[in-house]
Amino acid sequence: MKIALLGYGKMGKTIERLAVERGHEIVLKVDNDIDNADLSRADVAIDFSVPDAAFKNITACFEKQVPVVSGTTGWLKRYDEAVEICKKQEAAFIYASNYSLGVNLFFELNRNLAKLMQRFSEYNVAIEEIHHTQKLDAPSGTAITLAEQIIENSDKTGWQLDSIRENEIPVTAKRIENVPGTHTISYNSEVDTIKIEHVAHSRDGFALGAIIAAEWLQHKKGVFSMKDVLGL
Ligand SMILES: NC(=O)C1=CN([C@@H]2O[C@H](COP(=O)(O)OP(=O)(O)OC[C@H]3O[C@@H](n4cnc5c(N)ncnc54)[C@H](OP(=O)(O)O)[C@@H]3O)[C@@H](O)[C@H]2O)C=CC1
Numbered sequence: 001m002k003i004a005l006l007g008y009g010k011m012g013k014t015i016e017r018l019a020v021e022r023g024h025e026i027v028l029k030v031d032n033d034i035d036n037a038d039l040s041r042a043d044v045a046i047d048f049s050v051p052d053a054a055f056k057n058i059t060a061c062f063e064k065q066v067p068v069v070s071g072t073t074g075w076l077k078r079y080d081e082a083v084e085i086c087k088k089q090e091a092a093f094i095y096a097s098n099y100s101l102g103v104n105l106f107f108e109l110n111r112n113l114a115k116l117m118q119r120f121s122e123y124n125v126a127i128e129e130i131h132h133t134q135k136l137d138a139p140s141g142t143a144i145t146l147a148e149q150i151i152e153n154s155d156k157t158g159w160q161l162d163s164i165r166e167n168e169i170p171v172t173a174k175r176i177e178n179v180p181g182t183h184t185i186s187y188n189s190e191v192d193t194i195k196i197e198h199v200a201h202s203r204d205g206f207a208l209g210a211i212i213a214a215e216w217l218q219h220k221k222g223v224f225s226m227k228d229v230l231g232l
């Protein structure tokens with residue numbers, strides 16, 4: 001598979017290493033404006049760039065009929081617009097706030113735990129995420145997905161960063177050097193705490209998941225998620 005990397009930072013470089021190991025070829029690396037990039041040799045594009053660039057990168061791929069896998073977080077106010085354009089142009093698109101197999105299993109645990117805990121009002125739910133100090137967005141895209149899953153399966157009406165409001169999920173974002181990504185869901189009562197946690201040991205899980213998503217998307221049209229890729 002010939003891959004265009006949109007964003008050649010920490011994730012772009014990790015994807016390059018693992019993609020080459022799997023026999024793929026990197027035919028394009030874009031680290032700034034996509035306007036002058038030649039996408040014509042790419043079978044698929046993988047976007048791990050910056051929040052301000054993701055929408056333009058993704059829709060440029062739709063226009064050139066290059067299937068695109070995006071993992072960039074912090075741009076999702078325009079997700080619905082991107083989906084509309086993808087459908088109109090009969091292009092192919094996957095977005096996930098987290099591509100690792102472990103986090104996608106963790107998402108399933110979180111959803112089921114939220115359903116179970118719904119009946120037990122003595123427990124208060126909270127989300128904490130920890131990432132490296134270069135991260136541009138807070139809370140993480142993964143923390144937002146986790147919060148949305150709990151909201152869908154409980155009487156919570158929203159989430160709040162660094163504050164506590166009635167009926168909303170408190171989310172805490174910590175920044176510590178070199179942490180690839182840790183997410184913790186806690187249910188706290190007067191007498192005990194129940195916790196589930198995902199700890200990434202490196203970026204390899206995110207990168208491998210994105211490459212597997214790209215392999216899966218290569219000859220498809222439409223808008224998909226990691227649930228489709230992993231058959232969850
Ligand atoms: N979904 C998932 O599984 C995961 C998602 N992420 C997300 O992926 C994104 C990238 O993360 P990470 O690699 O750690 O970040 P980095 O900052 O290391 O890399 C981002 C790269 O994008 C480049 N860039 C800037 N402008 C553009 C542009 N217009 N087009 C293309 N590239 C551009 C930056 O260049 P320069 O430095 O010169 O500005 C930089 O090299 C983040 O949003 C992060 O949250 C990260 C890990 C997993």
Ligand SMILES: O=C(O)C1=N[C@H](C(=O)O)C[C@H](O)C1
Nearest residue numbers: 073097098135140141142181
């Ligand atoms: O920026 C990161 O590093 C990560 N970003 C994603 C997010 O915002 O959830 C995924 C992962 O946690 C690493």
